[in-house]
Amino acid sequence: MTKKLYVKSYGCQMNVYDSHRMADTLAPAGFVETATPDDADLIILNTCNIREKAADKVYSELGRIRELKDAAASGGRRVTVAVAGCVAQAEGKEILRRERAVDLVVGPQSYHRLPEMLERAERGRAIETEFPVETKFDHLAAPSRAAIARRGVSAFITVQEGCDKFCTFCVVPYTRGMEVSRPAAKIVAEAERLAQAGVREITLLGQNVNGYHGEGVDGRASTLGRLMHRLAEIPGVARLRYSTSHPCDMDDSLIAAHRDLPALMPQLHLPVQSGSDRILEAMNRRHTRADYLRTVERLRTARPDIAFSSDFIVGFPGETEEDFRDTLRLMSEIGFASAYSFKYSPRPGTPAADMNQLPEAVKNERLQRLQDDIERHQAAFMARCLGLTFDVLFEKPGRHPGQIVGRSPYLQPVPVVGPPSLIGEIAPVTVTEIRVNSLFGTLADASRQTAPSFAEAVGA
Ligand code: 5AD
Ligand code: SF4
Numbered sequence: 001m002t003k004k005l006y007v008k009s010y011g012c013q014m015n016v017y018d019s020h021r022m023a024d025t026l027a028p029a030g031f032v033e034t035a036t037p038d039d040a041d042l043i044i045l046n047t048c049n050i051r052e053k054a055a056d057k058v059y060s061e062l063g064r065i066r067e068l069k070d071a072a073a074s075g076g077r078r079v080t081v082a083v084a085g086c087v088a089q090a091e092g093k094e095i096l097r098r099e100r101a102v103d104l105v106v107g108p109q110s111y112h113r114l115p116e117m118l119e120r121a122e123r124g125r126a127i128e129t130e131f132p133v134e135t136k137f138d139h140l141a142a143p144s145r146a147a148i149a150r151r152g153v154s155a156f157i158t159v160q161e162g163c164d165k166f167c168t169f170c171v172v173p174y175t176r177g178m179e180v181s182r183p184a185a186k187i188v189a190e191a192e193r194l195a196q197a198g199v200r201e202i203t204l205l206g207q208n209v210n211g212y213h214g215e216g217v218d219g220r221a222s223t224l225g226r227l228m229h230r231l232a233e234i235p236g237v238a239r240l241r242y243s244t245s246h247p248c249d250m251d252d253s254l255i256a257a258h259r260d261l262p263a264l265m266p267q268l269h270l271p272v273q274s275g276s277d278r279i280l281e282a283m284n285r286r287h288t289r290a291d292y293l294r295t296v297e298r299l300r301t302a303r304p305d306i307a308f309s310s311d312f313i314v315g316f317p318g319e320t321e322e323d324f325r326d327t328l329r330l331m332s333e334i335g336f337a338s339a340y341s342f343k344y345s346p347r348p349g350t351p352a353a354d355m356n357q358l359p360e361a362v363k364n365e366r367l368q369r370l371q372d373d374i375e376r377h378q379a380a381f382m383a384r385c386l387g388l389t390f391d392v393l394f395e396k397p398g399r400h401p402g403q404i405v406g407r408s409p410y411l412q413p414v415p416v417v418g419p420p421s422l423i424g425e426i427a428p429v430t431v432t433e434i435r436v437n438s439l440f441g442t443l444a445d446a447s448r449q450t451a452p453s454f455a456e457a458v459g460a
Contacts, residue, residue: 005031006040010057011048013243014205015085017156019046022084022111024141029115037068040079042118047085049171051345058087059098066101080121082106082114086175090348092129105129108161108176112139131177137186148197153395153424154239154407155199159187159214159227160206165246167273168284168351169313169344172207181206181214184222188230195236198424201393202231204242210249225253232263238426239393239409240264244271244311247287250295259302265409266303266455267337270295271311275330276323279316283352289330296334305455307337307381307410314370315344315363317355324366331373337381337410339374343367382412382434389444389451390414392429394422409454413438 005026007019022044023033037043043065048054062083069079082104083095089107096102103121106114107129120126137158148155162177163170191202206212209224216222217230224242231240240263247270257264274280277288299306312327331339343363346353385408392414394406404422405415406429415438416429422443430451433440444451 002030002032003041004034004039005042005044006034006037007044007046008037008061009046011046011050011054011086012205012207013156013203014158014161014207015046015048017158017205018084018108018111019044020143020147020151020156021140022046022114024143024147025112025114026118027144027147028141029118037065041077042080042082044082044084047083047087049086049090049175049347051342052347053345055087055090058083058095062095062099062101066099069101080104080118082117082121084108084111086171089129089175090171092127096125096127107131109136112136135180135182137182142190142193145197148194148199153199153393154201154203155194156203156205157187157190157194158182158205159224160209160212163207164211165208165248165286166284168282168355169273169316169347171347171350174349176207179208179211179213181212183215184217184227184230185215187214187227188217188234191231191234191237195234198236200236200424200426201239201241202237204228204231204240206242207244208246208249209242210245210251210254223251223253225251225255225257228254228257228261228264232261238263241267243269245269247272247285247292247295250299255298255302258299258306264303266306267309267410268299268306269309269311272330273311273313274316274319274323275327276319277326279319279323279326282318282355283313283316289326292330293333308334309338310334310336310340312339312341312370313344314341314366315358317344317352317357319344319358319366324369328370328373331370331377335380336374336377338378341367341370341374378437381410382437382439384457385410385412385431385439385454386434387431387451388454388457389428389430390439390441390454391426392416392441393426394418394424396423408439414441416441416443418443 009015009019047058072079080103084106088105092105104126109131110128117126160181162179163172164179212224213221390408392406394404398405398415404418428444429441430444431439431441
């Protein structure tokens with residue numbers, strides 16, 4: 001009998017990947033995904049704990065789900081509610097105590113146990129938040145061809161989980177545990193399976209993905225750079241990306257991969273968090289502002305058309321106006337193509353939560369100033385794209401009839417008028433108009449390209 005499964009993902013792309021793998025693992029038990037919680041037999045919230053706001057969302061969503069579950073029960077239909085992800089890991093017991101609607105709580109390392117936990121949950125509430133000795137990746141089911149096709153031409157593969165860096169603001173080492181890398185052979189097999197089902201772009205994921213050190217095909221520890229070289233050989237794989245990286249783990253092999261592999265996209269998310277050496281030290285980032293600038297320079301030498309994006313935290317304990325100005329200065333020095341900025345949010349159990357906190361008003365004011373700057377740089381980067389020709393990977397039909405939408409190498413959405421047969425293909429587009437975050441353009445005739453490419457425009 002088919003049952004309906006609704007999974008909602010919060011937070012990072014690793015949660016999106018995990019949600020897919022949970023759905024794949026539940027498929028043999030008869031679960032089919034549905035787009036709304038209203039008719040679901042099983043609801044899974046895959047939660048995020050990175051900032052207070054992200055964690056709070058879980059409880060408000062659970063309140064709504066409780067009403068839905070009660071309404072279904074009065075009509076004689078049973079709805080099972082599961083909380084997964086990083087909040088489940090961090091405060092599983094608290095969730096069960098606070099919310100009677102929750103039937104099971106499952107931490108990120110135990111998703112392979114879901115089918116068995118569901119059976120247990122029929123008799124009483126179930127919780128798994130251990131870090132079991134077996135790895136979930138060896139037990140989670142692979143997606144079917146149909147599931148891969150439904151999810152589109154761009155796919156994720158988690159290659160590494162956990163983090164040993166212990167930045168003083170961050171909960172990840174506590175919720176996802178120590179760094180574990182998957183063996184290269186397993187990743188290659190997963191990538192081949194995706195490519196055979198039509199996937200053209202693969203993003204490798206990890207909380208500290210460039211710290212990857214999984215077993216290589218030769219039995220020795222590999223690096224992300226070497227893994228990239230191997231993945232680039234897979235027929236059909238046209239684009240490779242990876243996220244999220246730590247500046248200290250940008251090693252020679254990875255920088256060489258940026259130089260040598262056209263499939264490795266010239267866009268890199270490299271969080272810096274702050275431009276002040278004093279604050280970087282208090283955050284235990286293990287690098288200085290100068291180290292970061294040097295890494296960016298090395299990457300630009302390897303791949304001159306590379307664009308950077310970053311994460312920033314403002315209002316970290318002890319941050320002075322001068323420290324904050326260092327961050328603004330770094331923003332202009334590098335000219336990030338895009339960036340995310342966050343107000344520092346104290347997370348229970350992390351060292352910075354016990355430091356002296358800045359007033360909320362100061363944090364708000366700095367966030368606003370940084371966001372204004374980010375917007376200006378983002379707009380400047382978009383403006384530079386006007387009139388250039390980009391390779392676009394087409395992903396889906398557009399909002400208007402006759403339109404298809406793809407992405408540039410820099411992840412900008414690119415809607416054009418074009419045939420649906422181009423979906424899954426890469427074709428050059430000349431940008432004719434910029435609207436907010438999208439590049440509008442026309443399909444360029446590959447044989448008669450007139451407009452310069454971005455690489456040519458930056459002198460690559
Ligand atoms: N407060 C605010 N932002 C945080 N981040 C991580 N922890 C915190 C925190 N306690 C931000 C960092 C990280 C991104 C994923 O979230 O910028 O790179
Ligand atoms: Fe959120 Fe971090 Fe967990 Fe991802 S790993 S879901 S960002 S807390």
